[in-house]
Amino acid sequence: MIALVKFAHIAALVVWSAGLVGLPLVLAKHSREKPQFDYARLRIVTHYAYTRIVTPAAVLAIAFGTALIFLREAFVPWLFVKLMVVGLLVALHAYIGHVTLVLGEEKGEVDTPGPLPLLGAGLFAMLLILMLVLGKPVLGPEFFPVWLLEPQGHPLPVTEVPS
Template sequence: MVGIKALHIAALVIWCGGLFYLPGMFMLHPRASDRADFHRLRMLTRFTFAFIVSPAAVIAIISGTALVHYRHASGEWLMWKLLFVCLMVFFHLYCGGLVARLGRERNAHGRSWSAALLAVPSLLIPLVLWMVLGKPTLLSGILPFVAAP
């Protein structure tokens, strides 16, 4: 159990770091000085996405699912945490689409768009952390038909 938790945390750190790193790499593409520079940066971005960030995401999700199963975790906080993790997965897939587009288009989006992408992991990752560490009850005070645990 401790090994699964350590694996989950390590994979999560790599995945979350990658979700911050990829938009930063997208910001560098328009600044490439020549074709060779752009090609090197594109290969580095593809390698980072395909061989570092994506495997870490898969390992984080599988090990997290195992932890939920073994600990019999439940509660409103878990539902919200899983929702935010799903949003992280969608953002990951969106970044993958941008990486794929880099092969066809030099500037898929401008530099300011890539900088704005940093807002997504900046919001989602702390929300997931808050759900795990705080286990808050969000709806019990708002909706009268939701009972507090």
């Protein structure tokens, strides 16, 4: 069971990562100077890739990754750092979706972001995730800020367990 979930997680992650690398390159090709037919075709391909391939892969990668956390009971500090970096990938994914939407909806010349910052951010996050997953570093309490490890003047709520 765990092997199957891990395979599905990795497969979806490969598709999502490929999309986060490929979509910035495709977005850089958008130019209103192209003939209308070429621009419209490129716009449709970009929108289709984002909505029908990359986004479902992202959702599946996160869903299967979450399932793995609970199946393996992997509640370790390095995993929480990895989840923060996955949050960066999600933010990058949302920004690429925003740019894709603006290109299709706005009239006139729309400035597309250069592919290098988007590629750099995505590849850096992917490399960091790989290093965390493969290295599984031991992160002690000194790695985390003090405010994260201590209550901030409020006691934890006490709930009575029914007997």
